[in-house]
Amino acid sequence: KSNKWYVHRITKVYPKTGKDAHRVLIEFGKVKKGIEYDELTIETEQRHKYTKKYYELTKDFYLNAVCE
Incomplete structure (x- = not known):
């Protein structure tokens, strides 16, 4: 049995359009496969x-979020 974890996805999180990434999310899994790269911008x-992508990801957690 292997206890190894493999990187599946790396997402750079940008606070606002035109700003540098402030966070990086890394998804791990037990199966080795190619790494998927993604970006997420929170605000316009x-x-x-908020950007449409961020809104769709978080809409179940907010009552009054405003999307672009």
């Missing part, structure tokens, strides 16, 4: 106006 240029 306008404060508290």
Whole structure:
């Protein structure tokens, strides 16, 4: 039995369009496969106006989130 973990996905998280990534999410799994690279931007240029991708990912957790 192997106790090894393999990287499956690396997601760079950007706080706002045009800014540098502040976080990196790494997904691990027990099966070795190719690494998938992804990016996620939280807000548009306008404060508290969220990107569609972020909104879809978090919509079940917010009552009044505003999407672009």
